[in-house]
Amino acid sequence: MHADRQGRLDGYAMLSAAAVQEMASWRQDLHRHPETAFDEHRTAGKIAGLLRSFGLEVATGIGRTGVVGTLRAGEGKRAIGLRADMDALHLHEQGDVPHRSRHDGRMHACGHDGHCAMLLGAAKHLAESRSFDGAIQFIFQPAEENEGGGQEMMEDGLFERFPVDGVYGMHNWPGLPLGQMAMHPGPMMMAFDLFEIRLCGKGGHAAMPERVRDVVVAQAQLVTALQSIVSRNVDPLDCAVLSVTQVEAGSTWNIIPEQALLRGTVRYVNPAAQAVIESRMRALVDSISLAMGVEAEMDYWYRYPATINAEAETSLAADVAASLLGVANVRTNMRPSMASEDFAFMLQARPGCYAWLGVDGPAPGAGLHSPHYDFNDQALAIGAAYWIKLAETALAPAAKAAEQ
Incomplete structure (x- = not known):
């Protein structure tokens, strides 16, 4: 200047x-x-x-x-x-x-x-x-x-x-x-929501995965699947973002944990896009946890409107x-x-x-x-x-x- x-x-x-x-x-x-x-x-x-x-x-x-x-x-x-x-x-x-x-x-x-x-x-x-x-x-x-x-x-x-x-x-x-x-x-500026997904399985020795119900594998599947929602379910003319920002599980090298956690945020303008995103998130959480043999709970909080x-x-x-x-x-x-x-x-x-x-x-x-x-x-x-x-x-x- x-x-x-x-x-x-x-x-x-x-x-x-x-x-x-x-x-x-x-x-x-x-x-x-x-x-x-x-x-x-x-x-x-x-x-x-x-x-x-x-x-x-x-x-x-x-x-x-x-x-x-x-x-x-x-x-x-x-x-x-x-x-x-x-x-x-x-x-x-x-x-x-x-x-x-x-x-x-x-x-x-x-x-x-x-x-x-x-x-x-x-x-x-x-x-x-x-x-x-x-x-x-x-x-x-x-x-x-x-x-x-x-x-x-x-x-x-x-x-x-x-x-x-x-x-x-x-x-x-x-x-x-x-x-x-x-x-x-x-x-x-966009609307702002938060989500938290809690997974519960059966932990055990990392050398014996056949004896556990692995929340880490379910967690990884969810992170990948959630990214498909905006690209494959939301109208391309509606701007939206879904970001997983926290991934927590485990405490050491040789133990498969019993619990895992995912947290993140959703951004959008159109409430119709938000409805699609939340609905698809819940469906993916239910289906992937069922396929992986673990239990899952999801909380979704509406925070700021656009x-x-x-x-x-x-x-x-x-x-x-x-x-x-x-x-x-x-x-x-x-x-x-x-x-x-x-x-x-x-x-x-x-x-x-x-x-x-x-x-x-x-x-x-x-x-x-x-x-x-x-x-x-x-x-x-x-x-x-x-x-x-x-x-x-x-x-x-x-x-x-x-x-x-």
Whole structure:
């Protein structure tokens, strides 16, 4: 990124250099003190304290450890929600940044520290400017990583207690250059399910396999057979992924074990594809275990639905991003990601848009969930600017909105 280009990006943020540095200090403090799903007590406390200092109404304990700050201006009845996730990952940080995690085995390897800092920066600016007409709900969500904090907030009455007409989310995206954003209507990310298959046979001496019922052979047959489901049973026009990610059995060289375990994940958009996948999995587990003479049980858990953007809200968000970054720097043609996001639960309840924020400099950094990952602080100003401009546009006074 050339210096003149970066200067322009910083200017788009509508924030002073001191405000940008303040966001960086918040971000790095959160990075030093990572907290994982539903344990975000320090994080939530820091966020709630900052929001109160900005003059917002603040509610805590939403979805167990979530925080919502409410800001109102003018007489407008419209309201929008802006969401950032707060949690870290169970991962040993291997980078050597000065703000390295102080909690071994936990780190912000997905940039949620940056997400919080950008939304806090936008909240502070909008609290000072009041340059909108209506209400903004600043939603700081716990437990995005696997544990469904978005669903917990919804079950806790998020939008009944803090009404919104539309809701917006944003995630930093390695692989997308700094100064670009991406969004499109329809699916942005996949649905996410988990499965566990437990096999029980008869163990014994490895030199006498005729005396056992071998769960390892059944396990191997299942791993291979499960891979045929997507390629042979799912409509080729429906994207889907089935991955076995854990294979456990045995304890030593010369003993055939009695038990074996398989775990994994299923990703898809179309619920019809999911129904086919689950049905075929159960059939294969039953038939292969019967053929191999072992017993089998399968659990299947529905986790996150697909993250699906609404047409009108995505068009608005893309126009806002283009006004900040230029039309050429707003990607509306990127392929959906096979990863998943529990912001999907909020999009099921209200229309909205989930966007990706470019963070790659001249040399791309580490990817998400890498032990070497660190959020690019140069993206803070851009993300905060997007939130500010989005709120000002979505909640423009009636007379100004009519002009647009």
